Amino acid sequence: MSVHDLEKIFQDKIDNEVRIEPKDWMPEKYRQTLIRQISQHAHSEIVGMLPEGNWISRAPSLKRKQILIAKVQDEAGHGLYLYSAAETLGISRDEMIEQLHSGKAKYSSIFNYPTLTWADMGAIGWLVDGAAIMNQVPLTRASFGPYSRAMIRVCKEESFHQRQGFESLLVLSKGTEEQRAMMQDAINRWWWPSLMMFGPHDTESTNSEASMKWKIKRFSNDELRQRFVDMIAEQVKLLHMTLPDPDLKWNEERKHYDFGVIDWDEFWNVVNGNGPCNKQRLDARKKAWEDGEWVREAAVAHAEKRRDRLQKAVA
Amino acid sequence: MDLFRKYFYGDYDAIKGGSNNSQPVEQKETQAIQPIENIEWPLWEIFIRSKQGLDHKHVGSLHAADAHMAVENARDVYTRRLEGVSIWVVESKFIHASNPDEAESFYEPANDKVYRHPTFYDLPDELTHM
Numbered sequence: 001m002s003v004h005d006l007e008k009i010f011q012d013k014i015d016n017e018v019r020i021e022p023k024d025w026m027p028e029k030y031r032q033t034l035i036r037q038i039s040q041h042a043h044s045e046i047v048g049m050l051p052e053g054n055w056i057s058r059a060p061s062l063k064r065k066q067i068l069i070a071k072v073q074d075e076a077g078h079g080l081y082l083y084s085a086a087e088t089l090g091i092s093r094d095e096m097i098e099q100l101h102s103g104k105a106k107y108s109s110i111f112n113y114p115t116l117t118w119a120d121m122g123a124i125g126w127l128v129d130g131a132a133i134m135n136q137v138p139l140t141r142a143s144f145g146p147y148s149r150a151m152i153r154v155c156k157e158e159s160f161h162q163r164q165g166f167e168s169l170l171v172l173s174k175g176t177e178e179q180r181a182m183m184q185d186a187i188n189r190w191w192w193p194s195l196m197m198f199g200p201h202d203t204e205s206t207n208s209e210a211s212m213k214w215k216i217k218r219f220s221n222d223e224l225r226q227r228f229v230d231m232i233a234e235q236v237k238l239l240h241m242t243l244p245d246p247d248l249k250w251n252e253e254r255k256h257y258d259f260g261v262i263d264w265d266e267f268w269n270v271v272n273g274n275g276p277c278n279k280q281r282l283d284a285r286k287k288a289w290e291d292g293e294w295v296r297e298a299a300v301a302h303a304e305k306r307r308d309r310l311q312k313a314v315a
Numbered sequence: 316m317d318l319f320r321k322y323f324y325g326d327y328d329a330i331k332g333g334s335n336n337s338q339p340v341e342q343k344e345t346q347a348i349q350p351i352e353n354i355e356w357p358l359w360e361i362f363i364r365s366k367q368g369l370d371h372k373h374v375g376s377l378h379a380a381d382a383h384m385a386v387e388n389a390r391d392v393y394t395r396r397l398e399g400v401s402i403w404v405v406e407s408k409f410i411h412a413s414n415p416d417e418a419e420s421f422y423e424p425a426n427d428k429v430y431r432h433p434t435f436y437d438l439p440d441e442l443t444h445m
Contacts, residue, residue, distance in 0.1 A: 021415065023412070023414070023415045024415050025416070070395075073391075073395065074395070077391075077392050077395065080377060080392050081375060081392075084375050084376045084377060085375075087358070087376070092355060093355055093378060094355050116321040117319065117320075117321055149375070150375070153375075157395075157396075177318065178318045178319045179319075181318040181319055182318070182319040185319075296356070299356070299380040299384060300356070300380050302380065302381075303380035303381035303383075303384065306381060306383070307381065
């Protein structure tokens with residue numbers, strides 16, 4: 001069969017909502033796009049543990065500490081689901097980790113911002129996880145089976161992340177003047193980076209067209225961003241806080257909120273490694289990998305010893 | 316003046332005019348990436364029985380040094396919310412699969428045997444309990 005025929009069969013499957021599975025024929029570009037996207041997504045989950053891990057030891061109560069640990073543990077799990085999905089495309093786990101450490105693979109820029117106060121934990125849950133869910137729910141229907149299945153699992157768990165974030169802000173909103181000021185400050189710092197999580201404008205987004213055709217992506221960056229703004233602009237009222245955008249207002253004609261211009265210079269700066277915490281985040285990942293080396297070795301030695309003992313017992 | 320304090324604890328030290336308790340983070344020289352010497356732990360496929368009476372179902376995969384570790388890791392990765400009462404792990408290299416490229420001919424024999432389905436048989440409405 002010619003490549004042209006194979007491509008037609010492949011595209012027909014996608015058009016008919018038949019999922020592509022790892023051993024099916026797929027265009028090389030599709031495979032590469034998925035490896036890039038899924039591994040980047042996995043790295044984001046793993047690096048995403050760092051800003052929150054920073055507050056585990058200083059959570060204000062045992063309850064909040066337990067919730068935060070559970071959330072960070074979920075993120076480790078999400079990273080693993082996604083690494084596994086990417087591995088079905090023929091890249092090894094170690095290769096992906098090497099790409100993260102060398103800077104070849106990116107992760108979501110949002111995690112290059114620092115977490116300066118306890119209110120950041122709530123703001124991240126509400127805004128950052130809220131934006132992530134907006135992006136991730138359509139991915140549960142992505143055309144590649146293992147990715148779609150991993151995302152179903154992720155989305156099921158992610159809802160708790162967003163809800164606990166909003167609830168913790170709700171508590172702060174009923175607190176002291178300082179607590180409310182701290183929360184407003186956190187919202188101010190996380191709002192714009194959260195909007196940037198949806199990626200460049202559709203007109204600037206290089207990967208979008210093929211991804212739409214292949215049904216990896218189902219909605220455009222700007223579409224999802226608008227939905228997010230509409231949702232948050234309403235939710236913020238329950239907290240009696242404001243969003244740091246003087247241009248944010250309801251547009252009766254469009255039936256959407258209008259909002260201000262995103263600082264794309266900042267976005268590209270952070271993407272290109274010059275965000276406030278890029279270096280710290282990568283250093284922390286590399287250190288964790290290096291510090292874990294003896295553990296990986298010891299586990300192999302232990303497994304060998306156990307296997308030998310078993311073989312002797314059988315003999 | 317700030318109403319509250321911002322912490323730069325272990326996280327970040329570069330905001331100008333930042334907190335009064337920020338500690339400069341010791342900057343370690345970034346080391347060159349080491350070539351991959353270690354061989355990865357083998358990959359395991361994980362099957363979970365969600366409750367007694369149901370089949371084990373494939374849920375995904377993970378790396379582990381041996382079966383014992385694979386079961387423990389599977390518990391941590393795939394049953395954090397009581398999703399399972401039993402776990403099977405199989406090293407991925409032992410899974411043999413049918414070839415998707417031959418799917419058409421491979422499953423062809425079942426294609427023209429509609430008489431295997433109960434709906435193939437047209438029976439009178441008066442006939443009950445069947």
